[in-house]
Every structure is written in C-alpha cells, then in structure tokens.
Amino acid sequence: MTVDQATGGPSLPQQRKLVTEIPGPRSRELFERRSRSVARGLSHVLPIFAAAAGGGVLVDVDGNSLIDFGSGIAVTSVGNSADLVVSRVTEQVAQFTHTCFMVAPYEGYVEVCEQLNRLTPGDHEKRSALFNSGAEAVENAVKIARHATGRDAIVVFDHAYHGRTNLTMAMTAKNMPYKEGFGPFAGEVYRMPMAYPFRWPGGPERCREEALGMVKSLIHAQVGEENVAAVVIEPVQGEGGFIVPPDGFLAGLADYCKANGIVFIADEIQSGFCRTGDWFACDHDGVVPDLVTTAKALADGLPLAGVTGRAELMDAVHPGGLGGTYGGNPVACAAALGAIETMEKEDLVSAARRIGGVMLPRLAQLAAKYPVIGDVRGRGAMIAVELVKPGTTEPDAAATAAVAKACHQAGMLVLTCGTFGNVLRFLPPLVIGQPLLTEGLSILEDAFAAL
Numbered sequence: 001m002t003v004d005q006a007t008g009g010p011s012l013p014q015q016r017k018l019v020t021e022i023p024g025p026r027s028r029e030l031f032e033r034r035s036r037s038v039a040r041g042l043s044h045v046l047p048i049f050a051a052a053a054g055g056g057v058l059v060d061v062d063g064n065s066l067i068d069f070g071s072g073i074a075v076t077s078v079g080n081s082a083d084l085v086v087s088r089v090t091e092q093v094a095q096f097t098h099t100c101f102m103v104a105p106y107e108g109y110v111e112v113c114e115q116l117n118r119l120t121p122g123d124h125e126k127r128s129a130l131f132n133s134g135a136e137a138v139e140n141a142v143k144i145a146r147h148a149t150g151r152d153a154i155v156v157f158d159h160a161y162h163g164r165t166n167l168t169m170a171m172t173a174k175n176m177p178y179k180e181g182f183g184p185f186a187g188e189v190y191r192m193p194m195a196y197p198f199r200w201p202g203g204p205e206r207c208r209e210e211a212l213g214m215v216k217s218l219i220h221a222q223v224g225e226e227n228v229a230a231v232v233i234e235p236v237q238g239e240g241g242f243i244v245p246p247d248g249f250l251a252g253l254a255d256y257c258k259a260n261g262i263v264f265i266a267d268e269i270q271s272g273f274c275r276t277g278d279w280f281a282c283d284h285d286g287v288v289p290d291l292v293t294t295a296k297a298l299a300d301g302l303p304l305a306g307v308t309g310r311a312e313l314m315d316a317v318h319p320g321g322l323g324g325t326y327g328g329n330p331v332a333c334a335a336a337l338g339a340i341e342t343m344e345k346e347d348l349v350s351a352a353r354r355i356g357g358v359m360l361p362r363l364a365q366l367a368a369k370y371p372v373i374g375d376v377r378g379r380g381a382m383i384a385v386e387l388v389k390p391g392t393t394e395p396d397a398a399a400t401a402a403v404a405k406a407c408h409q410a411g412m413l414v415l416t417c418g419t420f421g422n423v424l425r426f427l428p429p430l431v432i433g434q435p436l437l438t439e440g441l442s443i444l445e446d447a448f449a450a451l
C-alpha cells in the first residue's frame, strides 16, 4: 500500500511501521510550506503531516504508521473516520450543508440534543444547545448561568483549562502559552485551590476535606456566596495535568452549590463520552451537574459542542439570546449521531475500562522501576504519569519532553500536559486493539529505560 492509496478508518492496517526517520522528508517539505504560510502561534506536538488515520494508528505522508495514544486530544474516541460517522456524514453532506438552525431548523440538531439530554448525568428534564467549539460551549454555559441567577461571579480552579477565547482565557489557569500577552481578561472570575492529591500540602488523605474547606471559606471571604453565578470544574482536569480529585470532592462541591443557589457546571469537554470508563466523569461520583459542557469526542472531530442542563436554567434565556451562524451544523450533527451510535454499539464505556485495566498496572510497574515517575493516575482511558526529580515532588519537564520525544521517534504519538509541563498523558482511541496498546506500553518502557 502506498501513502496515496491509504484510506482512513477502521480498515487501515493496525500496525506500527516506520519507513523513514520521524518526521520524514515529505513532512519536512510540508513543514517548510507551513512555516511560510501559517501563523507561528500555532504549534505542533509532532510535525508529521497526516495522510490517513483509523482505529489506533495514524499514517503520515511519508508512509509511516504511528501508534496513536493521543486521539487528536481526546477527540477520535470512536476511531478516525469510523464507519457510522462516514456514512452519516456522507449522506448529510449530499442533502444540505447548512441552513443555519436559527433560520430553518433541521432534525439532526434536535436529535443530537435529545441524545445529550438522555446521556448526560441525571434523569431530570433537560434542554441542550449546540455550538462550534469547547470554548464556545463554556462561554455559553456561563452566559446561561449568569442570566438564570442574575449573579456575576464565576468560580474556577487552579490547573483549569477551559479554552482560548477572552472569557475562557480568564478561566484557564496557565499563563504560558495560553494567556501571556493576551490580556486584559474578562472580569468576575475567581480562582480556587484544586483538590490535587499528589501535590496537596497536607497529603492525599486530607486533600478532600481541606480543599473543600478552603474553597468554601475563600468564596465566603473574597466573593460572597450570594454573588456567585456558577462554579465551573473539569471533573477530571485535562490540560492542567489529568488531575483526579479525591472521591467525594465533586459531590461536596455540588452540595455546596445547591445549598447556595450556585449553578454547578461540569466541563466534560475532555473527560466526557466514555473516556473515563463512564459516559461522563461525573457518573463515577454519582454527581448530577446543573449544566454540562461537551465537545471533542462528541462528533469524532467535526466541530461540535454542547451545553446541556436543567430545563429551567436553559430556558431562562430569552429567544435569540443563544446561537451562532454555524453552531450545530448539520454535517457535524450527523457525525455526532454516528459517533454516539458507535459508542453504544461497541460499548466503549467497557472498552475504556479495559484500556485502563491494561495500562494502569503496567504504569505502576514502571513507576516502581523508574523513580522519575512520581505519580500514576487516571480513570478508564484518561491516564497520565507525572514526572519529578526522584524522591521529590519537583516537576521534571525536561525528562517528560525527552520521554515524549523518544516515543515519537519510535513511532508512537503521545501528548504532554500539566501546569508544570511534567505530565505524559495517554488518550488512545477507545477502539484501539490490544496488540497496539501493549506495543505502545513497551515503547514507553524503552523510552524510560533510555532516559
């Protein structure tokens, strides 16, 4: 098979194959063109240019086939170009590409909202609205919460990532590269300590109680409960380092919100849609948020995002108060319906749990062998290792970059994250086969051995 013949989707040979160095000559040539035409502000994890992708592999323009442990940042959970996504999108694109839901509505949009209402936590009456990106969904969730409560303040957390628009930059914690030089930022955003067990000063056992206590007392002292429209939290933090709060922290926060008339918004953009071994990460804690934001895996890479929540909150906004030209585009809706059908048919909740069941013990073995691994954490197929100077909690971003680079050179795509740049995160497509998964773990082991 030549690169030109490679067709993406599940029929792509599920193998790692390197035929050139990484990146190869054709990718380097394209990178030259990219440098002359595309803004410098867009960076790349690995400058290989994609030719096809499917299942657990990504084929580049030089014909290299790489194991994919990134899923385009938690997006292609059903695999790139999954059959049901391709067939529904193809059908829809031949019918009509756009009418604008605010001009002439269509059934696909309604169907996606019905699915979101059905699948997100809680069996109360819900409504949904669709947008183009995760950041746009977060912006709209805040709009809805402010409108419904008549309050201004928004509470967010250390290590949070909510996007790159003006409001979501204000909500995002990390300065470089997301905020540096882009201010002034939107106001009325207040940051609280995150329950981060590995780095909690009092130790992981005291993390839940102490973090909850601090959040409550800081809100009381600095903001005033009665001024808070919403608390926004990623139930498992993504870009900030795959931080899993202790059991009970989210539930405690949700109870506190309820008692104080605060809208509890779960940003499930990275953690949602089977990734953590539940449909949504909140399900693990039995937490029912008032509003949930979704995007990423929702439509297998076509731009689509949603806000779903209590009918009385969602319907508080006047007609015309929400929307946008492209939000809930019919082709993206078709992709979402194909992706959701695939998740259900292939039981990707169980697949994510199986992936976690294979990865976590192997990573724990690695941690026992290589003291540079300070913490192994995650849920389902949203898993990470945090790298530190051995025997300390001092972040080791250089070792993290070196391990990632070694994996890339060996033909495996891995991503890094974390406020301190010292976390390797693993997000394989949930349809990845066992042989590729274990091969990927061996590549990782070799990369640690070579440090």
Ligand SMILES: Cc1ncc(COP(=O)(O)O)c(C=O)c1O
Binding pocket: 073, 133, 134, 135, 136, 138, 161, 162, 163, 164, 234, 238, 239, 267, 268, 269, 270, 271, 295, 296
């Ligand atoms: C938790 C979370 N919220 C919001 C966003 C922003 O989504 P988008 O990049 O689609 O704007 C992301 C993206 O990584 C995310 O992980």
